[in-house]
Amino acid sequence: MIRFDQVTKRYADGTTAVDDLSFEVAEGELVTLVGPSGCGKTTTMMMVNRLIEPTSGRIYVDGEDIATVDPVKLRRRIGYVIQQVGLFPHRTILDNTATVPALVGWKKAKARARAAELLDLVGLDPKTYGGRYPEQLSGGQRQRVGVARALAADPPVLLMDEPFGAVDPVVREQLQDEFLRMQAAVRKTVLLVTHDIEEAVRLGDRIAVYGQGRIEQFDTPGAVLGTPATPYVAEFVGADRGLKRLSVTEIEPYDLEQPAVARLDESAAQAASRMRAEAARWAVVLDGGGDLHGWIGLDEAALAGQDGRVRDLAHRMNAWVPVGAPLKQAFGVMLQHDAGWVAVLDGSRFLGVLTPAKLHEALRRSVDADAQGIARAEVEFDSVADA
Ligand SMILES: Nc1ncnc2c1ncn2[C@@H]1O[C@H](COP(=O)(O)OP(=O)(O)OP(=O)(O)O)[C@@H](O)[C@H]1O
Known part of the structure; x- marks a missing residue:
């Protein structure tokens, strides 16, 4: 033109x-x-x-x-x-x-x-x-x-x-x-x-x-x-x-971590035992369709036990970004909500979470991809620990 x-x-x-x-x-x-x-x-x-x-x-x-x-x-x-x-x-x-x-x-x-x-x-x-x-x-x-x-x-x-x-x-x-x-x-x-x-x-x-x-x-x-x-x-x-x-750099599904999951309709005790099994201190709460409802902490789930319902204990989750958003937006949301992680959604469907370590990994992947002239998804490296 x-x-x-x-x-x-x-x-x-x-x-x-x-x-x-x-x-x-x-x-x-x-x-x-x-x-x-x-x-x-x-x-x-x-x-x-x-x-x-x-x-x-x-x-x-x-x-x-x-x-x-x-x-x-x-x-x-x-x-x-x-x-x-x-x-x-x-x-x-x-x-x-x-x-x-x-x-x-x-x-x-x-x-x-x-x-x-x-x-x-x-x-x-x-x-x-x-x-x-x-x-x-x-x-x-x-x-x-x-x-x-x-x-x-x-x-x-x-x-x-x-x-x-x-x-x-x-x-x-x-x-x-x-x-x-x-x-x-x-x-x-x-x-x-x-x-x-x-x-x-x-x-x-x-x-x-x-x-x-x-x-x-x-x-x-x-x-x-x-x-x-x-x-x-x-x-x-x-x-x-x-x-x-x-x-x-846009957030892709492969950048994400899969945290422990609690179901909206299960008991707090069930959720707590799953979190313990996965050595998790919190879990995301999803409804039957896989949509994000909120999150729940291990301590409160354990305390509520058999009588507690995840539905009643779940906290709202405001720290989320859509998949495809730039990493900077996720970082901003993390800071804004003082959150250790942000949920990543496709529409309302939960895809995974982005933690500071995963964010760093995504950045490294992006640098390596450009240096090697390949797609970001194809970059392989072991873990953030050897960064
Ligand atoms: N009318 C002019 N006579 C002589 N030199 C000129 C004239 N207009 C611009 N220049 C010179 O041409 C060069 C390029 O100027 P230009 O305005 O295109 O730069 P620029 O990259 O847009 O800079 P800036 O970001 O400061 O606006 C500069 O060295 C400037 O001094």
Whole structure:
């Protein structure tokens, strides 16, 4: 959908901002451009909507050489989101959002209806926020309006330059999540510039890691983290690679441990004897269909004995995550509930639990899989003890 063919940009003072760049972004793909300040990310992006012209080379959008397309017409097909959102201070949020459709000649009512729909899409109720002015919104809300506005004319391509850079980390994570949900629905072809490798990893289908004016590696987040192509990339990806990997490694059934199980309809004594046999101090409580009901401790089960029912003694289990969620989420839930383990569910069906040791093992498996170029399920090692 977007193709760079040997593109070089040299500024008048001799600075080579982008040097012989070739890469391709597929339709519906989200590619993040990441690298240190001054490496040429913004220059790359601004050449796509012809705010900057390349010195040599060609750029194609949807198969068309953009040098032959009128820049104004080109920009109508390309949404642009920047960090300083640049909303018009004297126009309402609704009118700000409707700017581009109005420019391209939509009727006012249609443009506004579209704007309201988009505000809704980015999580701002148009009834509440549509009539406000930019200064009456928080930074994060303004950023969302910026995204809504860029999408208003339904462009197939979206360029985003540090779109979440101006907000605090908590809001940023929230905006990133919302953006991913939205992108799953609208499937734009997106180029997104960031200097934050964590953001690049969370958002990108693929990541272009920039060195000085060049792409050092262009690959999936897992590959960039797992097998950096050059020492430079390894350095950039950083020492806390394990932590970053937590956000991209998904929980699989083979990562899980099978704990002792108590049945909802059995007696506490039965449950206690099974826990003793398995040297377990607690058991998960499942119903007849294998759905998670909660958990029960050995001591309380033993104390209640024959007269106690598991059903009456079970505690609610709030520390759970769906299978396929990133390890980071499981880790977060563990910390949030101060729990030594989290249950992993497929819908409501119980699959197993993730303990800190299993989490560590899953991470190691992921590192080894990338190093050996095989699937994570195929990695074999003995136990966490020899890690
Ligand atoms: N108009 C210009 N004239 C001369 N040099 C420029 C001009 N614009 C950018 N540069 C230089 O080109 C290089 C790449 O700049 P660019 O803005 O693309 O980097 P970036 O990776 O987006 O950086 P940042 O993350 O700081 O925004 C830098 O060395 C910059 O100083």
